[in-house]
Amino acid sequence: MPLRMDNMGIVVADLDAAVAFFTALGLTLEGRTTVEGPWAGRVTGLGAQRVKIAMLRTPDGHGALELSRFLVPEVVADHRRAPVNALGYLRVMFACDDLDATLARLQPHGVELVSDEVVRYEDAYRLCYFRGPEGILIGLAEPLG
Structure with missing residues (x-):
């Protein structure tokens, strides 16, 4: 049984702009790093990968948002402008x-x-x-x- 929802991840093209937006919304930047190596590719199923991430925390301290910018491999699909009733992530x-x-x-x-x-x-x-x-x-x- 899950203990809690730890975070939600969103892939972006411009990590700096996304961080600026979500900090303006009121989230706090906890840190940035680059995620790479064999373990990371095994978790995602992508194999070799290099991803810059930023982790932001909600003001109440319970929720987190992980913003990711994939360097390797390249992004293969773009669903950001899908209508509200599209299958998958809503909002x-x-x-x-x-x-x-x-x-x-x-x-x-x-x-x-x-x-x-x-x-x-x-x-x-x-x-x-x-x-x-x-x-x-x-x-x-x-x-x-």
């Missing part, structure tokens, strides 16, 4: 205390709302999906009341 959702202020803070990073509005779900949340760096789909949820 990563962050709870926030002020959705409007968070979106305003992220505007310099090119945030694009998926729809033209922030939506209210009953008396529970204000929600939105938006495209972050490189088209990564991200959700924000502001609890109400």
Whole structure:
């Protein structure tokens, strides 16, 4: 039985821009490294690989996001602009205390709302999906009341 979800990984083309975006969102950069060697290729099934990664932690200290930029082997597919109903990864959702202020803070990073509005779900949340760096789909949820 799993103990917890440790982290979510997202492959990006521009690691520096992605780190800048997620730190502007409020995550804390824990560190960067390069992952390579026989053990790494055995875990992923890719064989020889060289990957630059950055690990970021959520403000509550429980969640983490691992951003990866593959140097070897080359990226073979790109699903970043897939519609919300595409099979596979949907989005990563962050709870926030002020959705409007968070979106305003992220505007310099090119945030694009998926729809033209922030939506209210009953008396529970204000929600939105938006495209972050490189088209990564991200959700924000502001609890109400």
